[in-house]
Amino acid sequence: MAELNDDFQKRFRTALEENDETEIKSMLLSLHYADLADLLERQSPDKRVELIEIIRGELNPGMLAELDDTILEQLAAQVTTDEMASALALLDTDDAVDVVEELPEAEQKVVLEKLPRDNRLLIEESLSFPADSAGRLMQPRVVSMPLRTSVGEAIDNLRNRHDLPSDFFDIFLVDLENMPVGSVPLGRVMSSQRHIKLENIMLKDMKLVPVTMDQEDVAFIFRQRDLTSAPVVNSHGQLIGVITIDDIVDVIHEEHEEDIMRLAGVGEEDDLYDAVVKTTMSRFSWLLLHLICAMTAAYVISLFQVQIEQLVVLAVLMPVVATMGGAASVQALTVSVRGIAMKEVNPSNTIRTIGKEAMVGLLNGLIFALMISIISWFWFGSVALGIVIAMAIMINLFVAGLSGSALPILLQKMGYDPAVASSAFLTSITDIVGFYVFLGLGAIVLL
Numbered sequence: 001m002a003e004l005n006d007d008f009q010k011r012f013r014t015a016l017e018e019n020d021e022t023e024i025k026s027m028l029l030s031l032h033y034a035d036l037a038d039l040l041e042r043q044s045p046d047k048r049v050e051l052i053e054i055i056r057g058e059l060n061p062g063m064l065a066e067l068d069d070t071i072l073e074q075l076a077a078q079v080t081t082d083e084m085a086s087a088l089a090l091l092d093t094d095d096a097v098d099v100v101e102e103l104p105e106a107e108q109k110v111v112l113e114k115l116p117r118d119n120r121l122l123i124e125e126s127l128s129f130p131a132d133s134a135g136r137l138m139q140p141r142v143v144s145m146p147l148r149t150s151v152g153e154a155i156d157n158l159r160n161r162h163d164l165p166s167d168f169f170d171i172f173l174v175d176l177e178n179m180p181v182g183s184v185p186l187g188r189v190m191s192s193q194r195h196i197k198l199e200n201i202m203l204k205d206m207k208l209v210p211v212t213m214d215q216e217d218v219a220f221i222f223r224q225r226d227l228t229s230a231p232v233v234n235s236h237g238q239l240i241g242v243i244t245i246d247d248i249v250d251v252i253h254e255e256h257e258e259d260i261m262r263l264a265g266v267g268e269e270d271d272l273y274d275a276v277v278k279t280t281m282s283r284f285s286w287l288l289l290h291l292i293c294a295m296t297a298a299y300v301i302s303l304f305q306v307q308i309e310q311l312v313v314l315a316v317l318m319p320v321v322a323t324m325g326g327a328a329s330v331q332a333l334t335v336s337v338r339g340i341a342m343k344e345v346n347p348s349n350t351i352r353t354i355g356k357e358a359m360v361g362l363l364n365g366l367i368f369a370l371m372i373s374i375i376s377w378f379w380f381g382s383v384a385l386g387i388v389i390a391m392a393i394m395i396n397l398f399v400a401g402l403s404g405s406a407l408p409i410l411l412q413k414m415g416y417d418p419a420v421a422s423s424a425f426l427t428s429i430t431d432i433v434g435f436y437v438f439l440g441l442g443a444i445v446l447l
Contacts, residue, residue, distance in 0.1 A: 002027065004035035012039070016047070025054050033062030041071055052078050059083060061090040064099045072102050081107065085114035092166055093119070094139045094247055097126045101136070134218050135211040137251065138232040138241030141165045144172045145198065147181065152194030154184075167244065169228045173202050178238045180231045182206060208233050209243060215251045220343055222248045255341070293428030300432050304439035313380055314442045317389055321438045324368060325396035325430035332357040332404025333426055340408060340418050354405045361401020365394035388445050392438035399433045400426075 002008055008027070015023040028036060028051065040048055040063075048071070056079045064072065064087055076084060084103075088096045088111065100108055100123055112120050122140045129135025141163055145154055154171060158164065170183040182202030192201055207221055209232045221230065222245065232241040301308075301318070308315050335357065339345035345353055372393055373386035404426055408418030 001032055002030040002035075004031060004039055021054055024051070028055050029058060029060070033060045034066045036060055036063045037066035037068075037071075040075075041068055045074070048074070049078060056083055059087040061087045062095075064088070065091065065095040069102050072099065073104070076103050076107060081110045081114055085111050088123075089115055089119050092139055093122045093126060093141060094137060094243075096123050097136060098250075101127060101131070129211060132215045133211065134209045134213045134215065134232050134243060135241075137215055137218065137243050137247045138209075138211070139165050139168075139244065139247075140241045142172060142231070142239060142242040143168050143170070144174045144178075144180070144239055147173050147175065147197075147199045149173075149198050150194060151189055151192045151196045151198065151201075154189060154198060155194070165242075167246070168242065169244065170242075171198065172231050172239060172242070173198055174239055180206065180208065180233065180239045183229075183231070206231065208237070211235075211240060216255050216341075218243060219248050219251045219255065223252075290427070293425070293431075296428055297431035297435060300435045301439065304443060307439060307443040311442065311446055313382075313385060314439060314446075317376065317385075318435060318438065320372060321389065321392050321396055321434040322431050324372075324393055325400045325434045326427055328361055328364060328397045329400035329404040329426045329430045332361065332401045333408060336405040336408045337418055340412055345409060350409055354402065354409070357405035358398060358402040361404075362394070362398040364401075365397030368397065369394040382446075384445050385442075388441045389438065391441055392434060395437050396430060396434040400430050403429045 008031075012024070012027055015027060028039070031039065040051060043051060052075055059079065064075075067075065088099060091099070096119070100111065103111065112123060115123070125140065126136055126138070143158070143164065145157065149157075168186075170185050171189065172180045173182045173184065174180055182199065182204050183206050184198050184202045188201045189198075207225055207227065207230055209218055209221065209230050211232050211234055218230070221227065222243075227245070229242050229244045231239050232243060234240050304314075336345065336353070339353065369390035373390035376389050377383055377386035407426055407429075412418045
């Protein structure tokens with residue numbers, strides 16, 4: 001299998017320049033499906049259309065699950081529903097669900113109708129569960145056996161079955177009501193004598209995942225317990241599927257990407273491959289919110305126009321106050337959002353977490369207040385000015401630590417994503433407090 005390295009890309013560019021379709025097709029089909037997806041994503045839209053046309057009759061099923069959502073939509077619009085259905089039929093159910101849920105609703109229905117009945121029913125069942133839930137992640141084809149099964153019987157059973165998932169790590173043991181009571185890693189099966197009963201080598205301490213559990217909570221369980229797979233159960237406690245570590249790696253990546261995008265005010269719908277107009281519209285509302293916050297800070301400054309006109313040095317030092325407050329608030333915000341995401345912030349330590357960040361802000365405020373006051377004194381020759389900016393820096397960094405840690409926690413308690421609006425509101429808070437304190441003290445002390 002070829003690798004997407006520099007040599008491959010050089011040869012591929014040569015084949016493209018020579019328009020050698022036979023060589024292009026051979027090179028594309030020689031790649032691992034993940035590398036093939038990467039290669040398609042690197043092309044211009046027009047060139048991507050040409051490449052898809054070349055391989056459309058031999059679509060690599062694994063590639064579909066690796067493609068960026070926008071590119072997948074473009075591919076789905078280009079190939080026929082028969083071609084899409086043929087590729088989906090070769091995927092494990094969990095991967096097929098990932099692909100189908102990104103297709104337009106009308107196309108979903110057509111593609112599903114063309115799938116083999118068993119595949120269609122499993123995919124439709126998974127799609128019936130809430131988005132971002134364990135039900136969407138799970139593989140419905142789960143390997144389970146009765147408690148009294150022996151190692152030899154288990155091995156013979158596995159060899160004779162034709163409905164096994166392509167990859168699995170555990171055999172789940174169930175009672176007469178199909179409720180999981182333990183699991184046996186494949187390593188234990190292969191290293192045990194044939195006559196040994198599976199119940200004698202099973203792991204009893206097994207974490208059951210409710211089918212409606214949020215995928216972020218599922219990822220936390222896998223990280224906390226170092227799992228490679230976990231059984232999914234319905235509301236009656238019956239085994240209906242399994243989630244494996246490869247799905248969780250994707251979840252961790254998605255959640256990490258989502259938090260970064262939201263902290264920057266960029267929504268999930270904002271994609272690198274989207275058209276300019278669509279990207280512009282997706283970012284407009286966030287920029288509008290920032291404009292409102294900026295205008296609020298500007299209004300605070302306007303309250304001190306006379307003082308600024310009389311003492312221009314206030315305008316010179318205003319950016320220092322705003323920048324220091326903004327930087328400190330982002331530090332506290334990042335720590336707080338991370339703590340929430342990692343389940344480290346909980347009701348028992350919320351006050352302590354906020355208090356710690358407020359104290360860190362205050363201590364840093366004292367240190368930088370001393371530094372900036374000395375610099376201002378020597379720069380402008382005014383001890384009073386040094387005292388004013390020192391007080392402003394100290395208060396603003398304290399408020400930055402307090403609000404930066406408390407705001408995401410408050411948003412979460414109100415039912416909002418803590419990463420969504422925190423940064424915009426936080427910038428507004430530190431700017432308003434910083435400007436008001438600095439200019440207000442300047443008006444009192446210096447004029």
